Structures are given as structure tokens and as C-alpha cells.
Amino acid sequence: MDQKGYIIGATTFLIMIPVIFICISLLDLFHEENIINYQSIESDSISYTFKDIKRNIPIFTRQIIENKSLEVIENNKTINNSSQIIKAELEYKTHNFTKNYDKFNTSYVVKSIQSYSDDPFYIEVNSSLWITQGHVIHHENFSQLISIQGLNDPLPFIKCKNYGTITSKGHTINYGDILANYLKNKGLNSSIYYQNATSPLIIKKCPYEPYSTHGNLNNLKNCLDNGFFHESNDGSCYLCRLEGKGSCSHYGIETFILPPPLNSSNLNSINNASCCIDHVIFGETNYPGKLINYFQENESEYVLFLENGHQSKYGILNKIKD
Ligand SMILES: [Zn+2]
Ligand SMILES: [Zn+2]
Known part of the structure; x- marks a missing residue:
């Protein structure tokens, strides 16, 4: 190779360096964007799951309370420590429901169940729900009211x-x-x-x-x-x-x-x-x-x-x- 050839080769190489850097940066950016997109999809999916579980908790609670009142009326039972029994059944039922979403780790705890102090025609359920997938975590403590209207008086x-x-x-x-x-x-x-x-x-x-x-x-x-x-x-x-x-x-x-x-x-x-x-x-x-x-x-x-x-x-x- 003559001297001219070396000069052209070195110049091309010098021109290529920024191009290589730009390519690497673009690849990084694309990769990061992919991660962000993936996290956002993951987080949307957790958020949807969270809402679905939360929406079902009052429905489960009402079903459990209604069944307890029927046990009293039809089977002559007395429900001792009713809030503890309803709490245990609600946690069990909610836990079973979360199996529909088995790609997430879910934890559900009923913190309390009591007559709502502002209106005794409602029962107040205080809950704590966690959903995790990888490093995305959604946790909330929330309170929900369940009407007792339409239930039998036990x-x-x-x-x-x-x-x-x-x-x-x-x-x-x-x-x-x-x-x-x-x-x-x-x-x-x-x-x-x-x-x-x-x-x-x-x-x-x-x-x-x-x-x-x-x-x-x-x-x-x-x-x-x-x-x-x-x-x-x-x-x-x-x-x-x-x-x-x-x-x-x-x-x-x-x-x-x-x-x-x-x-x-x-x-x-x-x-x-x-x-x-x-x-x-x-x-x-x-x-x-x-x-x-x-x-x-x-x-x-x-x-x-x-x-x-x-x-x-x-x-x-x-x-x-x-
Ligand atoms: Zn009471
Ligand atoms: Zn009246």
C-alpha cells in the first residue's frame, strides 16, 4: 500500500469512530426504551390485576355474610366471633381468586371487619393488598363499605x-x-x-x-x-x-x-x-x-x-x- 492509501485508511477510521459511537448510543437507547416499555406493560398489567381483585372484595364479603346469615336461619347455627370468621373466609376466597393471575405474586390481608361507625347499614372492610412481579410492586391499604340491606335478620x-x-x-x-x-x-x-x-x-x-x-x-x-x-x-x-x-x-x-x-x-x-x-x-x-x-x-x-x-x-x- 502506498502512502496515499494509508492516509485514506486513517481518515476513514477517524470518520468511523463517531459513527460507531452514535450506533452504540442508539442501540443503548433502543434497549432502554424496550426496558421502559416492558416495565410499563408490566405495571399496567399489575394495575389492572390490582383493580380486578379490589373490585371483587366487596362482592366476596357480601356473599360470605349472606351465607353466614343462612347458616343461622336454615341450620340453627350461631356464628361466634363473626368478624374473625368472615375475615378468614374472605382471605381464603380472595387468595383463591388471585390464582387466576398466577404470573404475579399476590398477598392479601384483611386488617379489620366492623360495623361502619358512620352508618350501621354498612360493614367496613379494611384490607391490605400487594402484587409483585420482578421489581414492580403495587401495594395499597384500602377501606370498602358493604351494604347489609337485603340481608336476613339472623x-x-x-x-x-x-x-x-x-x-x-x-x-x-x-x-x-x-x-x-x-x-x-x-x-x-x-x-x-x-x-x-x-x-x-x-x-x-x-x-x-x-x-x-x-x-x-x-x-x-x-x-x-x-x-x-x-x-x-x-x-x-x-x-x-x-x-x-x-x-x-x-x-x-x-x-x-x-x-x-x-x-x-x-x-x-x-x-x-x-x-x-x-x-x-x-x-x-x-x-x-x-x-x-x-x-x-x-x-x-x-x-x-x-x-x-x-x-x-x-x-x-x-x-x-x-
Ligand atoms: Zn356489634
Ligand atoms: Zn321508620
């Missing part, structure tokens, strides 16, 4: 089970002579008024708010005909109802247990009977209520027995003649 079934099997028709529990025997066993002479009493089977939230509007007797009658439940400091929450507790320390719910209509001619001979609110009938402390006739049809008097506290809560105090 409490009367647990309380009355030693006195016979209560029956239900449509949305109504019929006690036959079972509730009267239950009250008689508690030493209450007025138990006779609860022969053939009824109470709501299904939890439905009363729309008449504030509750004092029950002082309008049309509202009261509609409420009683529909079997509505009301928020209550003394009434037990749904989770405690599954345990057979007539009252509890949580913010709970209450409903009316309705004595059958009385004959108008008998009305003057009746004064007091056990207060007809369910947490009084089924709770630890029973107290009497004054007779209130809220509706009359032919010779039938539709009555409640309420003490001053509940008369006041429902706006009935001093509205109905003695």
Missing part, C-alpha cells in the same frame, strides 16, 4: 331457637307462640300480647328521616307495614346479630316487633307490656312500654308498646292520646 332465629322454629313468609317473620314463650320464660306477664307477633325478616333502611317524622302516623304506619330498620345506639350491629347479641357496644340498628292487632273493646284494660323494640325484647335489659294505638280498622286496633325514650325518638311522645 337475631330472632338465634334468640328463639330454644322455644321452637320460627317461620317466615315473604319479608315477615311470624313468631306464632314462640316469642310469647320466650318472654314468659323471662318472667314477663305481658308475654300474651306477643302471641302471633311479627317482625321484619329483611334488613331495609327506613327512609323517614329525621326519625321524628314518624310522628306523622301515616309515615309510622308505612314504616311498620314495610318493616324498616333504624339506626340505633342500643340496637346491635349486623355482625353482633350473627352472634346472637341483642345489643352491643357498636353503633347498630333497631326495628319494631309488632304485636297482633287488639280488639277495640279490650283496649281500655291494657296498660303496659314489654317495649316492642327488638333490642329491648332480645337484649339484656327488658323494660315496659306504654300502649300506643296508631291505626284503627273495623274493630281492630294496631298497637305498639313504647317507653318515653323511643316515643321521643320517633316523634310520637305526647302526640297520641292516653
Whole structure:
């Protein structure tokens, strides 16, 4: 090779160096972009999975609680420590569901299940969910509310089970002579008024708010005909109802247990009977209520027995003649 040849070769080489560097940089960039794209796809996929699991947790919780209430009603069971049992079943069910997404590592823990303190018609579930794949991790603590409306009230079934099997028709529990025997066993002479009493089977939230509007007797009658439940400091929450507790320390719910209509001619001979609110009938402390006739049809008097506290809560105090 002559001298000219060397010069051209060296120049070409010098020109090639930046080209090689540019190529290497472009390759790096392409590789990095691939990693970023891959991570973004991975992260989108985790995010979708996370949302899907999270969306199913309230559905699972409601199914589990509904099954527990059916175990009480159909199999005469009492669910001791209901929140622990529901927690364990919810973790198990959610864990099984995550097997649909077996390319991820998933961990799910129920931190608590309790009656929602702002509205006892909901149960609050606090959860912690982790999903990982490689070095991408998604973790959230979250709280979800599950409605108890439409579920059966398990409490009367647990309380009355030693006195016979209560029956239900449509949305109504019929006690036959079972509730009267239950009250008689508690030493209450007025138990006779609860022969053939009824109470709501299904939890439905009363729309008449504030509750004092029950002082309008049309509202009261509609409420009683529909079997509505009301928020209550003394009434037990749904989770405690599954345990057979007539009252509890949580913010709970209450409903009316309705004595059958009385004959108008008998009305003057009746004064007091056990207060007809369910947490009084089924709770630890029973107290009497004054007779209130809220509706009359032919010779039938539709009555409640309420003490001053509940008369006041429902706006009935001093509205109905003695
Ligand atoms: Zn009501
Ligand atoms: Zn409770």
C-alpha cells in the first residue's frame, strides 16, 4: 500500500469512530426504551390485576355474610366471633381468586371487619393488598363499605331457637307462640300480647328521616307495614346479630316487633307490656312500654308498646292520646 492509501485508511477510521459511537448510543437507547416499555406493560398489567381483585372484595364479603346469615336461619347455627370468621373466609376466597393471575405474586390481608361507625347499614372492610412481579410492586391499604340491606335478620332465629322454629313468609317473620314463650320464660306477664307477633325478616333502611317524622302516623304506619330498620345506639350491629347479641357496644340498628292487632273493646284494660323494640325484647335489659294505638280498622286496633325514650325518638311522645 502506498502512502496515499494509508492516509485514506486513517481518515476513514477517524470518520468511523463517531459513527460507531452514535450506533452504540442508539442501540443503548433502543434497549432502554424496550426496558421502559416492558416495565410499563408490566405495571399496567399489575394495575389492572390490582383493580380486578379490589373490585371483587366487596362482592366476596357480601356473599360470605349472606351465607353466614343462612347458616343461622336454615341450620340453627350461631356464628361466634363473626368478624374473625368472615375475615378468614374472605382471605381464603380472595387468595383463591388471585390464582387466576398466577404470573404475579399476590398477598392479601384483611386488617379489620366492623360495623361502619358512620352508618350501621354498612360493614367496613379494611384490607391490605400487594402484587409483585420482578421489581414492580403495587401495594395499597384500602377501606370498602358493604351494604347489609337485603340481608336476613339472623337475631330472632338465634334468640328463639330454644322455644321452637320460627317461620317466615315473604319479608315477615311470624313468631306464632314462640316469642310469647320466650318472654314468659323471662318472667314477663305481658308475654300474651306477643302471641302471633311479627317482625321484619329483611334488613331495609327506613327512609323517614329525621326519625321524628314518624310522628306523622301515616309515615309510622308505612314504616311498620314495610318493616324498616333504624339506626340505633342500643340496637346491635349486623355482625353482633350473627352472634346472637341483642345489643352491643357498636353503633347498630333497631326495628319494631309488632304485636297482633287488639280488639277495640279490650283496649281500655291494657296498660303496659314489654317495649316492642327488638333490642329491648332480645337484649339484656327488658323494660315496659306504654300502649300506643296508631291505626284503627273495623274493630281492630294496631298497637305498639313504647317507653318515653323511643316515643321521643320517633316523634310520637305526647302526640297520641292516653
Ligand atoms: Zn321508620
Ligand atoms: Zn356489634
